[in-house]
Each structure stands twice: as structure tokens, then as C-alpha cells.
Amino acid sequence: MKVLLVLAHPEPRSFNGALRDAARETLLGRGHEVRESDLYAMAWDPVLGPRTAGTRAHHAAVDGGHECPPYVAQARQRADVAAGTQAPEVVVEQAKLAWADLVIFIFPVWWFGVPAILKGWIDRVFALDVAYGGGRWFDRGVYRGKRALIACTTGAKADRFSAEGLFGPVDWVLHPLRVGTLNFCGFDTLQPFIAWAAGHVSDAARRELLDRWRTRLAGIEHESPQPFRHLADFPSSAMRDHA
Amino acid sequence: MKHLVVLAHPRTGSFTHQVCEQWCGTLRELGHEVVLRDLYAMNFNPVAAPEEAYTRPTAPPPADVQVEMDHLVAADAVHFISPVWWISTPAILKGWLDRVLRGGGFAYGYGPNGPSGTLRDKSSVVFTSSGSTVQEFLDTRKMDAIRVMWKEGTVEFCGMRLLEHVHFGPVGSRARPEALAAYLQQVRETALRHYGSR
Numbered sequence: 001m002k003v004l005l006v007l008a009h010p011e012p013r014s015f016n017g018a019l020r021d022a023a024r025e026t027l028l029g030r031g032h033e034v035r036e037s038d039l040y041a042m043a044w045d046p047v048l049g050p051r052t053a054g055t056r057a058h059h060a061a062v063d064g065g066h067e068c069p070p071y072v073a074q075a076r077q078r079a080d081v082a083a084g085t086q087a088p089e090v091v092v093e094q095a096k097l098a099w100a101d102l103v104i105f106i107f108p109v110w111w112f113g114v115p116a117i118l119k120g121w122i123d124r125v126f127a128l129d130v131a132y133g134g135g136r137w138f139d140r141g142v143y144r145g146k147r148a149l150i151a152c153t154t155g156a157k158a159d160r161f162s163a164e165g166l167f168g169p170v171d172w173v174l175h176p177l178r179v180g181t182l183n184f185c186g187f188d189t190l191q192p193f194i195a196w197a198a199g200h201v202s203d204a205a206r207r208e209l210l211d212r213w214r215t216r217l218a219g220i221e222h223e224s225p226q227p228f229r230h231l232a233d234f235p236s237s238a239m240r241d242h243a
Numbered sequence: 244m245k246h247l248v249v250l251a252h253p254r255t256g257s258f259t260h261q262v263c264e265q266w267c268g269t270l271r272e273l274g275h276e277v278v279l280r281d282l283y284a285m286n287f288n289p290v291a292a293p294e295e296a297y298t299r300p301t302a303p304p305p306a307d308v309q310v311e312m313d314h315l316v317a318a319d320a321v322h323f324i325s326p327v328w329w330i331s332t333p334a335i336l337k338g339w340l341d342r343v344l345r346g347g348g349f350a351y352g353y354g355p356n357g358p359s360g361t362l363r364d365k366s367s368v369v370f371t372s373s374g375s376t377v378q379e380f381l382d383t384r385k386m387d388a389i390r391v392m393w394k395e396g397t398v399e400f401c402g403m404r405l406l407e408h409v410h411f412g413p414v415g416s417r418a419r420p421e422a423l424a425a426y427l428q429q430v431r432e433t434a435l436r437h438y439g440s441r
Contacts, residue, residue: 010293046289046334049253072254072415073328074374111340112396113331116289120334156358166357167395175388180330234382 003027004100005036008107008118015198019106022210026217039117046120077127093125104149112173131185139230141186148187153198188225245276247318251325251336253283258414263324265427269434282335289338311343320366327373330385350401360402367398372411406437
């Protein structure tokens with residue numbers, strides 16, 4: 001299997017970094033191919049729009065040298081894809097997605113979501129007319145046949161993220177990435193790997209988590225995906241909207 | 244009252260900017276003081292550095308974060324205006340939350356009963372918009388996810404009161420001009436309703 005590891009943590013020696021290292025080692029050991037996007041190591045620019053260094057140069061060319069031209073995110077993406085003028089670093093990441101059979105996202109949960117650097121990887125890489133568009137979404141999605149796995153750490157323990165807990169079900173925290181992004185673009189998702197309160201538990205507990213992670217990855221190709229939303233189940237809006 | 248408004252949209256003149264102008268304009272008309280943080284115009288850096296990790300809450304904040312923290316402390320109300328991108332905020336705003344809403348007792352702290360917000364006595368209104376229809380957001384439960392992220396996940400987590408989350412959709416090419424005008428009127432009425440009497 002071809003596996004892309006996407007890591008979003010500022011500190012390589014963090015537990016998130018350890019999850020990435022364990023994934024790389026286990027997957028390579030099982031004969032899989034592995035590529036990586038370590039967003040902090042790459043100094044990824046997460047800002048979609050004219051601020052982005054890579055896009056600003058060709059915006060200036062396209063828009064006649066204006067420093068900050070009028071900008072409509074999706075219209076700009078569509079024009080850039082059609083003209084082949086996407087930022088080079090975005091094209092590289094899109095090629096990794098096209099290559100991968102399985103994409104593993106490794107990140108800490110910050111403010112009920114992904115860190116900004118990963119949010120901006122999604123904003124820029126999952127571009128209109130590349131990752132979706134023209135009626136290609138959910139079961140007609142671009143990345144149908146590919147799988148994605150969310151591996152995250154939380155600050156709080158599991159009971160906080162239960163239905164009765166202070167924060168409510170963790171499903172809501174992962175919904176934007178799992179359903180709103182990955183399923184939206186056609187990815188099947190595997191059961192997320194959540195390392196609860198990874199920063200607050202003992203070293204022994206962390207080692208046990210890493211062992212569980214390695215064991216799981218050793219058989220990852222045999223797992224069944226989570227339930228997937230089909231457009232036909234939402235006739236009131238979905239079919240009409242983006243078709 | 245002092246209001247801090249955090250805006251995230253790359254294009255001046257966009258619907259999001261119009262919402263912001265209406266919101267700030269109405270508040271000023273009502274006699275309030277408004278500080279606007281236009282994150283794209285400021286070229287705000289949304290990427291939290293290693294030394295900003297929540298595991299090191301005693302490390303001093305970087306200078307650009309300190310500026311935002313000072314604005315936050317001085318404000319009686321904090322408002323967020325942004326489009327919905329991938330059922331979340333644009334990265335530039337996500338990074339403002341990541342970096343400015345620091346732990347260690349600034350925006351929240353940990354007590355014997357777990358985390359508790361420390362930005363008490365501040366109120367908040369959140370404006371979001373999307374090109375999708377509201378029906379599609381409801382069908383796929385994206386609306387719930389957005390509300391949870393803003394309400395429980397951010398505003399209330401810090402101890403602030405979320406007076407209202409106002410979502411507009413569809414905006415952009417699928418919206419009729421009269422719908423957009425009605426949305427802007429709704430922004431004005433929201434300001435009058437919550438901050439009309441000082």
C-alpha cells in the first residue's frame with residue numbers, strides 16, 4: 001500500500017512526532033511505501049489568498065502587477081487549475097494525495113479542530129477542480145477508493161468528550177475533517193486513533209499507546225471503513241447543489 | 244463598551260467584509276468603541292511555534308501575540324467574522340485562536356475540576372457564511388459541527404458568553420442580491436438587539 005503521513009506538530013520530539021515515527025517504521029517494515037508531509041518541517045504556509053508567498057508572485061503576473069488583487073478563493077483556484085498556475089508547493093502535495101492509497105493525519109486537537117498549519121494545508125491543497133467540483137463529492141468524490149485515518153492527541157481525558165461530558169461527543173470535533181473534508185472528497189475513513197490526554201498520562205501509558213498504534217498499523221490494510229454518507233440519502237439538497 | 248472584532252477574509256469588498264462593516268458601523272453608531280483586527284490585512288502569522296505550545300504556558304508570548312492578548316483583555320466583547328472553509332475557519336483565523344487564546348490562566352486554566360475559562364464577563368457574537376445552502380449544512384450535520392466548534396469548543400471554553408451565532412447561506416454566486424441585502428439588515432438588527440442599550 002502507498003501511505004502518506006501528514007504531521008502537524010511544532011515539536012518533532014512530541015508524542016505526535018512519536019506517532020509519526022512509529023507509523024513510518026511499522027509501515028515500512030510491513031512492506032508498504034511511505035511518503036510524508038511534515039508541515040512544520042516544511043514551513044508550510046497555511047494562508048489561502050494573496051498573502052501566500054507562492055501565490056502572490058503569479059497573482060501579480062496574472063493581475064497585472066497589483067500587490068493585492070481582488071480575491072475570490074474558489075474562483076482563483078479554478079482559474080489557476082485551468083491555467084496550470086497553481087503554486088508549485090500545492091501541486092506537490094496534490095500529487096502526494098493522488099499517489100496515496102491511505103492518508104494518515106497526525107495532529108493535536110487545538111480548539112476543537114486541527115492546528116492552523118494543517119487547516120491551511122487543507123484550504124490550499126484541497127482546491128476546487130482538483131479535490132472536488134463539477135458534481136464530484138461524497139460517493140462521486142475525486143478520492144473514492146482511497147482511505148484516510150485520523151490519529152490525534154487531546155488535552156482532556158475521554159470522559160470529557162463523551163455524550164455526558166463537558167465537551168460533548170468527540171465525533172463533533174472530528175466531523176469537520178472526517179465528514180466535511182475527507183468524506184466530502186470521497187475518502188473512506190477508518191476508526192480514528194485518539195490518544196486521550198497524551199500530554200498528561202504516564203510514560204508507561206504513552207508507551208502502551210504507541211504499542212497499540214503499531215499493532216493497529218500492522219494490520220491496517222485489513223480494516224473496514226466507517227459508514228459513508230451517500231448523496232442519494234440526502235435528496236432534498238445535496239444532489240441539486242453541487243451537481 | 245469596547246468591542247474587539249476579528250475578521251478573516253482575503254478579499255476587501257467580499258460579503259464577509261460587508262458584514263464586518265455593517266457590524267462595526269452599527270456598534271459605533273450606538274456609541275461603542277470598536278477595535279478591528281483584519282487578519283489578512285495585518286498579514287497575521289497563524290502558525291504557533293514550538294515555544295508557544297500549551298505544555299509551556301509560562302513561556303512569554305511572542306510580541307505579535309501579546310498585541311492581540313492586550314486587545315482581548317481590554318475588550319468587553321469579542322466578535323468573529325469569517326467564511327466557513329472546510330467546516331471550520333480559514334487557517335489564518337484558526338491560528339489566531341491557536342496562538343492568542345493561551346492556557347495557563349490567560350484564556351483558560353486547569354483546576355481540580357478540569358479546565359475552566361478565564362475570560363469571564365465578556366460577550367461574543369460569531370458570524371459565519373457559506374456558499375452552500377443552509378439545508379445542505381443541516382443534512383450533513385455540518386451546521387452542528389460549526390456551532391459546537393464555536394460555542395463549546397471556543398467561546399464558552401474561555402468563559403465568554405456566546406450571545407448568538409449567525410450563519411448566512413448561500414452567499415456568493417448562488418445568492419440573490421436581495422438576500423444579501425437582507426443578511427446585512429440582519430447584522431444591523433443583531434447589533435441593536437444585543438448592544439442597543441449601553
